[in-house]
Amino acid sequence: MSVNNATRRFVGGWQRAFSANASLKRPSTNRAPNTVTLRQTSRWTSRSAFALAASAGVLGFGIAALTFDGYSRRTASLFDAKAPGPKYASMSDMELALQEIREEIKANGEDEDIISTDSEELHAHGYSEWSTVNPEGLPVAVAYPRSTEQVSIIARICHKYHVPIIGYSGGSSLEGHFSAPYGGISVDFAFMDKIIQFNKDDMDIVVQPSIGWQDLNTELSRMDSGLFFPIDPGPSAKIGGMIGTNCSGTNAVRYGTMKDWVINLTVVLADGTIIKTRRRPRKSSAGYNLNGIFVGSEGTLGLVTEATLKLAIVPEETSVAVVSFPSIRDAASAAAGIMQAGIPVASMEVMDEVQMRVINLGGATAPRVWKEAPTLFFKFAGTKTSVRDNINQVKSITQANQGSHFEFAKDEREQKLLWSARKEVLWSMLAMRKEGEEVWSTDVAVPFSRLAELIEVSKKEMDDMGLFASILGHIGDGNFHESIIYDRTKKEEVAKVEKCVKNMVNRALDSRKHPHRGHEALTDMAKKTIADFECAVDGTCTGEHAIGWGKKASLLREVGPDTVSVMMQIKGALDPLWIMNPGKIFDIPR
Template sequence: MLRFLCRSGRRRFAVPSRRCQSTTATVAKSASVWSSGAVLGIAVATGAVGWSVARWQIDENSGQLRSGIFSSIGGEKRFATLSEMNKAKNEQAIDEIVAEIGNTEIISTDHEDLTTHGYSEWSTVNPETLPVAVAYPRSTEDVATIARICHKHRVPLIPYSGGTSLEGNFSAPYGGVSVDFAHMDRILQLNKDDMDVVVQPSIGWQDLNRKLADAEAGLFFPVDPGPTAKIGGMIGTNCSGTNAVRYGTMKDWVINLTVVLADGRVIKTRRRPRKSSAGYNLNGLFVGSEGTLGIVTEGMLSLQVSLLGWSKDKGADATQATLKLAVIPETYSVGVVSFPTIRDAAAAAAGVMQAGVPINCLEIMDDVQMRVVNLSGSTAPRTWKELPTLFFKFAGSKASVAENISTVQAITARNGGADFAFAEDEQEQKVLWSARKESLWSMLALRKDGQDVWSTDVAVPLSRLADLIEVSKKEMDDLGMFASILGHVGDGNFHESIMYSKSDAKERDKVARCVDNMVNRALNMEGTCTGEHSIGWGKKVSLVKEVGQEAVDVMATIKQALDPRWILNPGKIMDVPWMPKETNVVLADVAVTPIRKAGKQNTLE
């Protein structure tokens, strides 16, 4: 049994001191003595001094500006280690969790479980360490109990839902407990008249839509990332998908969230109306935070109306989310058009958006990715030209779809597009679109032993899209490796996927430079280092380049306020402040944390 340290009478981190509270009487008295101008002058002067002092404070380990954010962390700055957890007299954490929840199956320390929850074949970045345990809560109350106990023992918590992230988002660089929501996958409430639904984090978006169809709700949830994505991770990364060009990203469909904070307190971010100007936008704070600020256990989502009804065959840390739902359009049509070059295709995509054509989806796949589609045989007996290709999905009334198709055909023709083809029936629409949706999986299926795929994304303003794709495609092709470009070009977002040998360090370095160059070019074009994959463990340096260290320090201030012991998904989005910059891993912690390659927990001390 893993044992968690709880040293009685010793506090390794000081709890942040509370500010002195002012009474109403004191405020009233002060107002009678000081003029508003004097108060403002003192406030400005004090702020200037505080800002200057904050600017001066530099963390000696990392060399990064820390802005005085961590002055409230006192004593020893570290997480509990596995060696401490194994001490015979200190087994409180796991025992407390099991005892309070009353279920011995709530915790697993099976090595296969630990590996599944600390390593992802989809992710290019995988720290060698694993979690020390996996928790399987059944309710928000369970999650709150787990958080409260782990907070007390300084044990990191990593939320886990679908396990398909691409930037090491659920990795466990400092051990800790992975919180798997496998048993929290239900629809808790469907409000047809209000077009919203309350769900738990482990329900998949496709499963949600199938259940809405079964309920004959006439509604669907339009955010459509990878087929196996689940609502918890979708909220954590503010994901999008092929429908984003019309329906937006995850943040646009969240009404409210139930969130467990680091110390086990539970909050709800807002009530059910679709609009509210009451207080801070806490939805915006937690959506996209990757489980670093709180664990979402429920959510209310908006839905869209379905005029046709959702077909079960179509497909399409928060503990609870209330989500909006959407209407399903009267008719769909899927069109495909090829181009001589990737630049021509990207320019046509930008032209369609700039013309204001209401496209449902607009995707790009290069010549390599079209070859992958043909090799997979998913659209057999039909094959496609192995040229840069745009995929369009039109939706609406039959008359509006026909008009939009005519406009798009004219724009693509001006950019060298030829042979505008359409899926012949609903089944071919489904197959063709699934070929795009499963393109990364198709590429992974082509890997040989010892090969891996590096997949990452960027996004830029539409006016720079063709420039960036053209240069990035050329550099990628010059590698001489199996590599492709695809993406959601309707909103300027695309992905590079490059296959390489895991055992060839030089080959990996070449790929890393190519990807880094693409990211830097995107930033130089006023773009972002990630349109939908999020920062995770792998893009922290790029985040600083994108928004500046001062902005990251503001994020760290928020993190410090909500999670003063930094136990929630530590090392994601930003470095843990007391870790060395070179590795952001304390060697003593690594030595006593389960190591993936060892096949068992490392016992070095």
């Protein structure tokens, strides 16, 4: 019997073993209106959820041990060979922990029950419709803290009982980040979505983790501040998750990534200790750069409850332009010319012909119909004179690289129209699905000079496999995404997708071997590409989606066991019980 089948049968046994109990009070939450409704409708009772979480801890640990035995041996030098791996709370201990959390929260003046064991809430906090992976298991409860102090109480009691803690803000991550393979408590920051302090003269702002970046910018605009927060990932992203994954978005080519905009953080550690990483000046040489440790740590080292963020000046003038090309290579050549000319574009995005067709079929930008060809999207920002000059320079370079149908926005309405295609990518792909189908979306990043080759070969492989897949990317910084629609009920189709994604990641990392060697159908340019790929590309398995549960093996391949060992040492020092989002980034030690 396979490990996965054994897991399903064991979990099923727990579900059948318990009858329905009344759910505890579910706190009201204000969810975003564009939240995708989950298609899975399995019902979980409070008792069966507890049971599943307990069994998930045992099974998840066993699966990790079986699957990553070689990995564990390579990192075993970090731990006492005789010391056991982490042991998580039993079902009865989890119940005691929940009771104690409720009592202490109430004793500290909170009248409303902040803990939910509602079955739908548990499912929504343990399963993601758009994630590439969904490990078995659900949290036993969802906590909705209202303050840093309440988060500290939750962490301290979970630490006492060895209960896993999984942070949750926007729930839009793609690599299984908020899954609960070992049960535990999901800490949802839905009620911590406020602006705490705005320092206009210093151009910074203190916020809680569940405020969305779009809501933050709306509020800054309402205050007529003349400032904005420039990091712009998916529209549903929240600041907490953006910090956890060190996200970026379409503005990265000009403004960088999340790490570049964090001044300081308030963090609750695994044992409930509250720390602030540094003070508010924009530069400091005081000790270790703790921001650099927590930004991108995916909730495995602590829970961020406040963040002080830099803000940027709203440009005097902005504009958007689009231009289509006969091939991805032509588009990439144009992008390279623009970067090498030093033209300060605010954003430069690429979408292939498949993605442009998906936008048309989805109808999200109707009545606009797009040319179904590889397309570059540009944002320009600056003074009126500089924006005009930059548009003219970009137009000249794109025309020299076979670009056509160059169109730039003449007013704000046209800007929104032209840029809307780029922002509707995920929703358009989701709208294309039929019953039983999923969208697998993943990313890699490579040095800019290797991007065109990698995209071309990856597209060729997806076409050869007969997959309905598209390419889009932040072409200005070498980061691109594959989005693949597949039928999850067909094993052979799932296998194709997994192979395609694995090959893409491996090409980005080193690409010494290539699956299309000798393929006569390739163009001369593609054959040259294969020869070029004999040397290491020196890319990364993820430019902005992070590791989560889904890319742990790729991380090990990318940085090697010694570097992963250093990461695990940091994890072990800050979270010796391994209760903070366990199983993410790397496996728990045995």
